[in-house]
Amino acid sequence: MSGDKTVGIVLVSHSAAVASAVAELARGLSGGGSGVAVAAAGGTPDGGLGTSSELIAEAAAAVDGGAGVAVLVDLGSAVLTVKAMLADGDELPDGTRLVDAPFVEGAVAAVVTASAGGDLDAVEAAAGEAYDYRKA
Template structure:
């Protein structure tokens, strides 16, 4: 069996990223590597280039990496990291943070490839709650 796609959760808040990581691991599978890049290096609200880069390395098990930012500067930071360290097996998802992460984790747990995991995360925007 090939390696699972890894997931990186990029948030302005370390607590938000950590909480979503717990949820994703409970719903998905321990086989899916999930890493977080939340907050700044000194513990404030914001994003950190170094944390995003480190999380991408932590989540990489050979199946590719899906980066899921929450909003604003987390998107810009993730894009900057990928511009500086381009890799065809690392993609940024334009998806809702919670729903996209859950969809990605469930799909990755099934052994799906990176493109399928990306599509699943991005299609989560269309799932109605009511």
């Protein structure tokens, strides 16, 4: 557990509307997020579809409370953008981690776990376990 610091969550989608809606859903299903900083980084700065390292960096800085930042992404080029930013080393806060998880279910699990005080390892594990959620 991370004490009184919580892991920040960044949701990266090719669509600003999708990123915002998933953030709202995750907060709502976690009982309001209990102080977890969740930021949507969707689309391009001009409102188009795509990903933006500028928007991702701004979102990560906004949610960074010193306990790490978990970044969940929707599609392939978002993965590539975040990986490039992590490799660069100075665009994202220290302790930022790309989390391999399904976007919607992983976001909910990440926010729930962070709101319960889970550290970055616990948040990453919970989000990744969402791959095992059965729907039939």
